[in-house]
Amino acid sequence: MTSLSLAEELVLLSYDDSGTATVASPELDYAVAGAVLCDLAVGGQISIDADGRVSADDVPDSGYVPDSGYVPDSDPGRGQGRKLLDRARTRIQAEPGRATRDWVVDLSHGVVDEVLGGLVASGVLRRERDRVLWVLPRTRFAPPDGVEPPAETATRRRLAAAERGAGPVGPRTAALACLLNALDVPDTGAAQPLDAQRHPSAVLGPAAWPIAATTDVVDGYRATVARGVFTATDVATGS
Template identity: 85%
Template sequence: MESLSLAEELVLLSYDDSGTATVASPELDYAVAGAVLCDLAVGGQIAIDADGRVLADDNPTGGNPADDSQADDDPAGGYAPGGAPGRGHGRELLDQVRTRIQAEPGRATRDWVVDLSHGVVDEVLDGLVASGVLRRERDRVLWVLPRTRFAPPDGVEPPAETETRRRLAAAERGAGPVGPRTAALACLLNALDVPDVGAARPSDARHRPPAVLGPAAWPIAATTDVVDGYRATVARSVFTATDVATGS
């Protein structure tokens, strides 16, 4: 059974069952870009050098099961041993990003998070639609404004999303060790404040993030920095506008 990539899991958890996003752009875009980097890092496809530059591995392992917990190795919800995550288009996205990194060595992780964020959510959604996990629905709000929703085909939570929530819940209960993919997903959900995921903070990831995240630690740090930086910029803009409006 093919497993979802972290980007696919994150997008599923960021949309409600009506097909509406619960996280606004560009924060979701940054987090999904970070999720792509996390999958590549955990799979041994990319690494970071001593100067903080991202490099593609010339001899990728295609995934190292020793880096993940048993829960993450479950093909229904994690990194399949010896294989790459992603369903069709999701796997192609990982391959495309790795090829780009290989062609542009020496760029900082933060730069890649920002660069890859452009259009990445749309790419992931297209892949989920193509694989039948979601359905694209187009309608109009008040018969005027066009709207596109991405809802489950039968109106209920997709089985793939249910499996992801199960994995997060097991981590929260402390039911076995927490692998780097599950810990990375939890950290991304925390950074976005995604509502109602059921288990946003696996205990191991909360108390010992560097050890649990493993190769995903540096993409998570960069992604969190980008999201926090964007929020700080928005907050400063709001304060400035308020000061101007009030004459203070």
């Protein structure tokens, strides 16, 4: 069982065992920001109205909503993940009424680096610095013992169980699967849960808005890049 935040789980699944990202920025940054919003929404720490406007509820911190056997404080990474959620909630509380999509973009700045730093601090990953061809500096984030972290293994199993239909799919698991599919992350061990595909709002609950906003931002970025490539090609070919 894992008590990592969705942002931490998403980052772990987006890096291979060599410590290299399988998803480029800023797409991963957007998705991790969306994961932060999902955790806050599912945990009752923010509310999103029918127009997608976000505000912070005046409720005490109740931790994460149970999903597949969540156990508070069962993993050292929870403290780091909780800090990230608390900071995001404080920002939202100071600027109520902004659109979910805006928060996906704003919270994305530096969020992956922050999550990676937390995973390193908690011992889940190790920061390794070397050089490519003895010249170009490179930083990798690999498991300390060279094998998949137990928390990541637990996450993969949870996703696989959801795909098999082994019990109900919780909102956090459904949200994680949707984010992974939006990013086309390879080899996660499971595709999007069938229930989430057929009845996304019912399964995702309050995470539905952050998922929709994240998908919109990621797709918009990809479309912008594609247009840029086509324009550059037209200029180069004179067409």
